[in-house]
Amino acid sequence: MSDTSVDSVGGIATDSSVVATDRRVVGKSIMSHDFIEKVKGSLLYAEDWSLPGMLLGKVVRSPMASARIRAIDVSKALEVPGVAAVLTARDVPVNRIATHASGGLGELDVAMPVLAADRVRYAGEPVALVAAETRAALDQAAELVDIDLEPLPGVYDPLSALLPDAPLVHEEGNVLITWNISCGDVEAGFREADVVVEEEYRTQFVEHAYLEPEAAVAWMDQGILTIRAATQVVEHAAEIAEILNLPQNRVRVISTYMGGGFGGKEDMTVEPYVALLAWYTRRPVRMIFERQESILATTKRAPFVMKYKTGARRDGVITAQEVDIVGDAGAYPYLSARVMFAAAVTACGPYRIPHARVRSRAVFTNQVPTSAFRGFGAMEVVFGYEGQMDRLARVLNLPPDEIRKRNFLRKGDLRPTGERVDTTVAIEETLDQAMYALGAPSAPSSPRKRIGRGLACNMQPYGRTAWFHDQASVWLSLSADGSLTIRSGITDLGGGQAASLCQIASEVLGVSLDEISVHIGDTALNPPAGGTFATRQLYMSGNAVLHGALELRRVLADVAAGILNTTPEQLEFRDGAVFVARGETAGQGINLATLARECESRGVSPAVLYTWRAPVGSFDPTTGKGATFPDYTYGAHAAEVEVDLETGCVTVLKYVASHDVGRSINPLRVEGQIQGGVAQGLGYALMEEVELDEGIPKSTLFADYLVPTALEVPDITVRIVESGEGKGPMQARGIGEPPIGPVAAAIASAIADAIGIEPRRLPMTPERLLDLLRDNPIRGAA
Template sequence: MTQTEPVTPPLERAAPMRVVGQPVVHHDFVDKVKGTQLYAADWKLPGMLYARVVRAPLPSARITAVDTAEAEALPGVIAVLTAEDVPCNRVIERASGGLGELAVEMPVLARDRVRFAGEPVALVAAVSQQVADEAAELVEVEYEDLPGVFDPEAALAADAPRVHDEGNVLVEWHIRRGDAEKALAEADLVVTGEYRSQHAEHAYLEPEAGVGWLENGVVTLRVSTQVIEHAAAIAGILEVPENKVRVISSYMGGGFGGKEDMTVEPYLALLVWHTRRPVRMIWDRQESMLASTKRHPFVMRYRTGVRSDGTILAQEVDIVGDAGAYPYLSARVLFAGTALSCGPYRTPNASLRSRAVFTNNVPTSAFRGFGAMQVTLGYESQMDRIASALNLPPAEVRRRNFLAKGDTIPTGETLDTAVACEETLRRVLDRMGEPPAPSGPGKRVGRGFACNMQPYGRTIWFRDRASAWLSLQADGTLLIRSGITDLGAGQAASLCQIASEVLGVPLAEISVYIGDTALNPPAGGTFATRQLYMSGNAVLHASRLLRDRIAPVAAEMLGCAEAELSFEDGLVRDAGGSGTGLHLAELVAACEQREVDTALLAVWRAEQGSFDPRLGQGDSFPDYTYGTHAADVEVDTETGEVTVLRYVASHDVGRCINPLRVVGQIQGGAMQGLGYALMEDVVMEEGNAASSLFAHYFIPTSMDMPDVEVEIVESGEGKGPLNARGIGEPPIANSAAAVANAITAAIGRRPTRLPMTPERVLDLCQE
């Protein structure tokens, strides 16, 4: 294959709509700017107690004794709980849905063994935070040191210390297509590369927080969480019926996956249940950085075989991911890394393997990009290496290998929506223009770019679904109820635009109620870029059903056919006739007279499928978002400092629900990715985090990076509502690969380990 023309033709913008696609400012914009938005830590209750977690200081040890007497004797202490006080002290996470991972128990409070530094051992509740903190210091725990293992590859050795009796490999994924070994042997060129990523901290503005209380015998928690459905797990821990636990999610000051697993919830529930009083828990920044889950470090080994024209024949990929001490969502993260490890490129022969390996490091779990982002560094570095070895332009090598609609990916699935890589690549390169000159002696400038494909929605063997309840009120206003949680990315606001587009209710007259297991129909958690896809489709489905229900009444009143009705600006008009209008309040009154219900509960079910882990074939994700980022960087060869001079990002979002939100997500994701690329690193020293304050964990500020310029592509072929595609996770993946390729272009040496700190870049310069 030697064509130089685009694999897919340039895409045209999706046809404009009335409300969807408009840069609307919603209620949460105003509340956040004014500082009036209430978060989980803002809630206080009369008679409230203050809580603290007692955490283990050692990464691997046996608990030989726990003495709480001194802590309990401290004036103001109301309760001190240990593992003996937990009704059901075990949680078993089957993140893959049971497709092959070990069943390993995660204790709520460690009973006889700790497996990472920071593991919870006891809980304290007191009349003030000061007393709770002091009491936590008085809980005496005796430990016996045990051998630990802190490197995932070392943990694979037969004689390595066992983190769990079940073994150190949580799950091993294989995806196979064709005969990779034979194709590699027949290739004109085989490019080999090893790439390493690091532990990374979510660094959200709002640390983990919440308040809990008893109300009518129900344990009620108002917490910063991405998943209110944890109510079921909490009920299991307390050994109470599921209807005796209610979880309310406040608007969040960021989550990025770090609030997808339970954080404060089980501890608040236990203390509320034991004390029968309201309890508040807020983790300080050091506690959050010490004990919260991190992004998985990956070791990625690639072998890519190509023809002399750069066409890929085969890829062999092996990934080892550090799961830390407990399973959490590692099985799912490693699956995504495996399935996406070839990127947006045709790979007729593939042998892909990944392993999630237990260590005595802090647990790792969900983080924006969820496994599919780490591997972008691998496959995009390989593409530039191929181009260099064959003396071909990097863009041309990619064009010759881009997937297209109708192609088959390594899992055996056929892509049935547009693959916009060519268009996003063209957009960013056209916008970048000519590269700048170095600013002075010892400075070198390079340009790099990176393409990616990122899934949105859960792996489809989970048979995902989401519900939404809509009600047209007597005055023509609209209520939306959904169990969706809002991380700060406008998940709730997007539902209002979708409903307004269909039903014609002005946005100012729509109220949305979210994140409450007692009052909202279930929508599933906000993770995996699934909420616009799932809840957006649920609201679209509900809106259309409701419109279809009331349209016959409107048509009768206006004396026209239903097909001629136009719903907009709070009116229903005969668009094909006189244009006379009927206010929605009049229509609701007429529906009431005719006993036509104007409230509706709808369930939307995602596509379903199955995956065979033995064959490494089957169904994986519903759809993908494609994009390209480009960066100009300047490297100081005397210090190793890397300055990003310019950055352009483009993604196909299918249809843009709200351009303000989409641009914000792309800019935020790219900036977070640049921090991951150049500076962020939770340094682990024998299981202990050396980076437990922002003084030691560096994140980029607005002064460190240029503005991220955005090019939005709308193919109109996504599987979200109105053909939208998810954009929450995709923009973080490209940054590290784009910068690595730019540094390579500048100095002629390739960084293969993240972050690309000045020290590491200087070592490359000195080579």
């Protein structure tokens, strides 16, 4: 349950003649097709697909974290009845996956093998593939693949990996990339300060823990390799074609609706392996990662070590900040360059810092690779910069909200990258909303428990970095019966990405939602939209649909105006028809079905293919100046917790999350994204951690990897603010990632308020809190 209010500011300003302030569809909490199908259980996911003659596939993985491969013997595995193939590196046409996550701006050129050939660099690295008729044969053959490994020295901590004598994970070096951003004169800024606070903050490896594990089915049909997969990026078809040395038009990827992605399905997971087996055997192959396999070997959220130093005057105004961030990339690059860029760009938070110096590095270790995870880079650093704000507030004896308000960015301010903030920063309003909604303080439930309240603010980018020349295409077609078809390469993680496109098109064209069908995630049939990541799809595909619908509307309006003896400017599209809104013939109209047929009879196509291109900028990695992200979503959270001084257990009693979403396309989905982000953030704050012992996970089961349940998640109160200045369609801002950012910092702030000690390491488990209490005998005794 939750309490949701919408603070609406004016009407939609995209095109006042087309989208009026009295919104009919956009801004409404409308139930969409995927809601109903999910509740009924009729929505099909990746592993629900099967084909005649289908084989089962499995990855054989390294048990060691750092070793040389002396030999691989598959002969016994091939003798198992029912085994159709056992593949190793020598069977891969092009055994290389190259990732240039930063767009080539300074990272090492380190390739990742599809299957390890001569060396393994993390426990769980793929070494061989097996395809068999039955699960029993598959498991038996996988056990019989004999991998002869010679242990090699490894490095299992990113700070250790920076030492001159550290073992090299890759010959190119252990530092994948370094980002440097600075402004002003940092030394002079610290001289101006009356107080300086310094601290180190640490975060952890985190598992995505989605309901649906990684899964795909692949098959060959008339020379075309088709993969139906749970993936956030259907454009991986090009990489699979490269691995198989095939023309790109010979590989088709279809994305199903997903049972969660959170960035874990942004990189390829099962796709190259199931593709190789189907291509080799010429039979359909299905591969599903077991939960143990998913926790063992798929990418994680990167652990950060963050050193912050902040100076401020007595009135609380910040004069300088220095930040050094080291992120554990694990054994291979994946998207670590991009993660650490987002961390560098947002390291100072939503605050005016006149003198700043930030260094952010991605470092290789012999641990499971890290990559994209909801809010990557920009969410980890919230724990650091909000911890500094709370420390300053305590040192200066200022209220935590007041010191933030004295330093918040404002529209027109310059950020450390030299960019000018060009949209409204309504973060103060979100902070006021969050604190007010928290209500009166609760009383402790026993003498041995303490109540604490905390807050945290954040800024989270939406859209890809500005130098990527991002674009998204959409095809809209009005049929002769008045129904509308939308085709887009967008993938849907469960956040309503496809449904939002329908609402936007319905608002512009007046077609009812039950008359709109949307076809998504198919490289062969839908125009490309780019992946669903970086909170970019509403921004990119939403704008593509908006402008494509406006273009189609113009085409239809020209024909309708001739029929109704008026001008296009006098027309209104609503309720499946076009009406004359003003003038002598006001009230007359024509339904869309008739209009579509009239268009066809006049040789006018009632269909539009539209490509929306995001604004482009450049960034200079040598100076740390230039364009970074299109825009940011700002928010504030407030929490109340109860800490048991005897057990260290933390109970979250109240939680409020407020974000400026620009314009809310569907408040129900916005609320769901915020609540989901908070719930996931509570796990990050209090319990979730993939613990490794020299690269080997201590557990790969949900029995030990704890995630929040209904017992741990309180009612989450949501306050939606609408400033009307986002850069998405109809001035919307992205909201998929932002809500996870402030959670850990808000809980840490509340715990510090309760016990007088600042947690500086995640997760804040009972054991760690008891250690903090033991180190503080006065509070501990109390």
